[in-house]
Structure formats: structure tokens, C-alpha cells
Amino acid sequence: MxxxxxxxxxxxxxxxxxxxxxxxxxxxxxxxxxxxxxxxxxxxxxxxxxxxxxxxxxxxxxxxxxxxxxxxxxxxxxxxxxxxxxxxxxxxxxxxxxxxxxxxxxxxxxxxxxxxxxxxxxxxxxxxxxxxxxxxxxxxxxxxxxxxxxxxxxxxxxxxxxxxxxxxxILPTGYHGAVTAGVKPGAVVYVAGAGPVGLACAASCHLLGAAVVIVGDLIPERLAQARSFGCETVDLRKDASLADQIAQIVGVPEVDCTVDCVGFEARGHGHSHSVEQPATVLNAAMEVTRAGGGIGIPGLYVTGDPGGVDDNAKIGNLSIRIGLGWAKSHHFTTGQCxxxxxxxxxxxxxxxxxxxxxxxxxxxxxxxxxxxxxxxxxxxxxxxxxxxxxxxxxxx
Incomplete structure (x- = not known):
């Protein structure tokens, strides 16, 4: 044998x-x-x-x-x-x-x-x-x-x-996140997370013709990797809001599309970056995505998380500001690629x-x-x- x-x-x-x-x-x-x-x-x-x-x-x-x-x-x-x-x-x-x-x-x-x-x-x-x-x-x-x-x-x-x-x-998953968010030639895109899927998504956004690809993360080395192939970056450890950092890059505090490549182990932004806040990325995505824009969610969310920050998080029940997404007519796509x-x-x-x-x-x-x-x-x-x-x- x-x-x-x-x-x-x-x-x-x-x-x-x-x-x-x-x-x-x-x-x-x-x-x-x-x-x-x-x-x-x-x-x-x-x-x-x-x-x-x-x-x-x-x-x-x-x-x-x-x-x-x-x-x-x-x-x-x-x-x-x-x-x-x-x-x-x-x-x-x-x-x-x-x-x-x-x-x-x-x-x-x-x-x-x-x-x-x-x-x-x-x-x-x-x-x-x-x-x-x-x-x-x-x-x-x-x-x-x-x-x-x-x-x-x-x-x-x-x-x-x-x-x-x-x-x-990771390449199809990143690409799927970009496609479902609505990335197309000339788009301004925010990619949350500069891990391998986030970087693959950013590269996919370039392949799809995006004008500007902005990648956000808490780890400087990963942000440097994103810049190495032409992405703009935002350091989410900074106290400046995500919207303000985006405005410094493109002149307005919003993007056409956002892709969540982080998932349920997300941490807070700014002074709370050391604290796990599993709904952070989804709520930030709704804040910075323009009215009528799209949000792709290839980042993993689970139905059972023994290490969740509270009883709700342990069963995948997160405090998402869905009213904001509804008011802005966002479309969301979740799930496996x-x-x-x-x-x-x-x-x-x-x-x-x-x-x-x-x-x-x-x-x-x-x-x-x-x-x-x-x-x-x-x-x-x-x-x-x-x-x-x-x-x-x-x-x-």
C-alpha cells in the first residue's frame, strides 16, 4: 500500500x-x-x-x-x-x-x-x-x-x-467579489482586506478595468504589497475615518463598489483597531459605497463561531446597519464563489x-x-x- x-x-x-x-x-x-x-x-x-x-x-x-x-x-x-x-x-x-x-x-x-x-x-x-x-x-x-x-x-x-x-x-474568489460588486472599466473600488483574497480581488479589479483600486488593511506589510502592483491604500489603524481617507485619494468620500475580503474576524478601525468588531467591514462598506453601488462579500461569515465576541456573534448574528444599505439602494452578493x-x-x-x-x-x-x-x-x-x-x- x-x-x-x-x-x-x-x-x-x-x-x-x-x-x-x-x-x-x-x-x-x-x-x-x-x-x-x-x-x-x-x-x-x-x-x-x-x-x-x-x-x-x-x-x-x-x-x-x-x-x-x-x-x-x-x-x-x-x-x-x-x-x-x-x-x-x-x-x-x-x-x-x-x-x-x-x-x-x-x-x-x-x-x-x-x-x-x-x-x-x-x-x-x-x-x-x-x-x-x-x-x-x-x-x-x-x-x-x-x-x-x-x-x-x-x-x-x-x-x-x-x-x-x-x-x-483565491483568484476566482477575488474576481467573483469584484464582478458581483459591479466593478467595470472606470470604476473606483474599495477592497477591504489585503490578505491573499483581497490582493487577488484588487488584481482582478485591474483586470476588469477599474480606474482606481483602494485597498484597506491594518498591517503595513500587506498594504505595501498592494501598492507594489498599483493600488492606492488606506491604513485602518489611523484615526481618520475611512471616508476621509478615500476622499484624500479620489476627492470625494465614496466609491462605486466595495468588496469585503475580510469576513467575520474583522477588527475595528482607528483607535479600536485592536478590538474585534465582526460587522465593521459591512457597515463601513455601506457608508462609503455610493447610492446605487454594489457590495461583494467573498469574505467568510459563519453560522457557528465558538470564539465570537458575544452570544449573537457566536451564531453569526451581527449588528449590521441594513437600513443604510436599503436607503442607498445597495445590492449585496454573499456566499462561496x-x-x-x-x-x-x-x-x-x-x-x-x-x-x-x-x-x-x-x-x-x-x-x-x-x-x-x-x-x-x-x-x-x-x-x-x-x-x-x-x-x-x-x-x-
Missing amino acids: ASNRGLAYVKPGVVELRDIAFPELALGDRKCHHGVILKIVSTNICGSDQHMVRGRTTAPEGLILGHEITGEVLEKGRDVEYLEVGDLVSVPFNIACGRCRNCKEQQTGICTNVNEARPGAAYGYVDMGGWIGGQAEYVMVPYADFNLLKFPDKDQALTKIRDLTLLSD PVMKYNRNLMQAILYDKIKIADAVNVQVISLEDGPSGYQDFDKGAAKKYVIDPHGIVAA
Whole structure:
């Protein structure tokens, strides 16, 4: 039997590398004829993983982490028709059947057949169907013909793997936030959060033709990373209001669109920046977005948060000033990104050098053994996107 190792969530603040079972083409006690086993080429640490590792979800001990996966087909099931052993593929973090109503309407983030608990599933994530994560050496992917994006030229793809690895989640997620907020040529956009998703969103805003992209964060190194590819920035530690800082950049205290790339662990602005205030970003977005503008919300909000600041926050009940959004006729879009809606076109943008996403998010390649330290550094606010290279393929 071949061996396999994966990064496991042990307890808040602790991730360790463990020996785990080699994947099988099986779903419980039945064969998964529509699946493939992948040798993982790259797998990324995500801010959503970090929520679990901080103990801010109900994730169980021993959960194998990782929903951002790129891999090589090692074995395929009997019913897989359009993929071959050796193909290099991107794995959308959404697990989707391709058969239900939502999948057929391109809403693959809320497939109704892959998670008994609720619509939508993901690899290695709490309450998302119990699927084994991909921060490992090998993983099983179901519904392979539907889910997987094959790179047309394997050798070419490997030369751009630091960029293409981001197709599994953060680039489509950032792009989805921008699209749903209404970003278009000439738009003035505020992106809340300069973590990897926020930076990917800012780069996507440029791809979509935005005139000005303003990124806000509390960490100077992340703001510097945003400036490195042409963004304006606001330092949310300052006592000057967000609206005033925006006015200093564009002359008026408002923007056309806002994208919330922070989520439920948001902190206050100004003198209260050290205090968690989970509704801060949403309320600030309504304040600074012009009447008739849009707010995209790819940042994660949860229904269960053991570390919430109060009883309401622990069940995802936040003090949102929805009356302001209603009065300004804002439109809001929430939820997981349906990766398959965007990943093929974004792949083309990468392959034809229309976006340098690895540079924008500052990809740092590490080994599987260095995964636990990668989590620690990321938790400290490192202005990097950690890409795990289990077999040394990316480094080579």
C-alpha cells in the first residue's frame, strides 16, 4: 500500500503533519467510478483554513486541511471519460455533482448532492461534507469530468504553476467579489482586506478595468504589497475615518463598489483597531459605497463561531446597519464563489500574461514539512500566499 501524509488540525493553534490513508476511489462503502486520485503538485494555505486553526469554527480534531489543490491524475475511475492519467488539473474548491439544479445553473458552490448537512461542499473544511483535504501528497476528487479543469499544455502550465495554483480558490474568489460588486472599466473600488483574497480581488479589479483600486488593511506589510502592483491604500489603524481617507485619494468620500475580503474576524478601525468588531467591514462598506453601488462579500461569515465576541456573534448574528444599505439602494452578493464560472477564462488570462497573480499575492513556496510553520507565519499577518509543494515539483 502506497503511503500518504497530510496536514491535520489538532487543536487551536496547532497543525501537524500526519501519516494518513492513501486515497481510494470510494465513497463510503461504494465505488467512486466517476472520481480520480491526484498526485498533488501544489496546495495552498487559505485564510479560511486559518479560521479553523485559530479555533473559530467547530472543526474536529484530526481534520485534514486543504481545499486549494492542483494535481496530476494518477488513477481514474471506470466512468471518467475526458481525463487521462498524467493530465495536470486545477481542482475547484467547491465539490459539485454537475447534476443538481444549482450545478446546472452554474451555482456550483451550493451543490445539493455532495453534503448532507447543507448545500455546498469543500475539501478539508468544517461542515462541508466531510471530504478529506488536499494539504497532502495524494487526494481523491469525485465527479472528475465535471469538476476538474485540465491545463491544455502540461509543460507550459508547469512554467506558470505559481500562478495557476491560485485558480483553485483565491483568484476566482477575488474576481467573483469584484464582478458581483459591479466593478467595470472606470470604476473606483474599495477592497477591504489585503490578505491573499483581497490582493487577488484588487488584481482582478485591474483586470476588469477599474480606474482606481483602494485597498484597506491594518498591517503595513500587506498594504505595501498592494501598492507594489498599483493600488492606492488606506491604513485602518489611523484615526481618520475611512471616508476621509478615500476622499484624500479620489476627492470625494465614496466609491462605486466595495468588496469585503475580510469576513467575520474583522477588527475595528482607528483607535479600536485592536478590538474585534465582526460587522465593521459591512457597515463601513455601506457608508462609503455610493447610492446605487454594489457590495461583494467573498469574505467568510459563519453560522457557528465558538470564539465570537458575544452570544449573537457566536451564531453569526451581527449588528449590521441594513437600513443604510436599503436607503442607498445597495445590492449585496454573499456566499462561496462558484469557481467553475470563472476558472477557465482566468486560466487563459494567466497563460497569456494578462495577470501576474503570483506576484500580486506574493507567493511563497514551502514544503509539506514546513506547512505548520507556514500556518504560524500566516497567522502573524505575513504578506505572503503560502503554496505547499509536497513532491518538490514546483521547486523543480
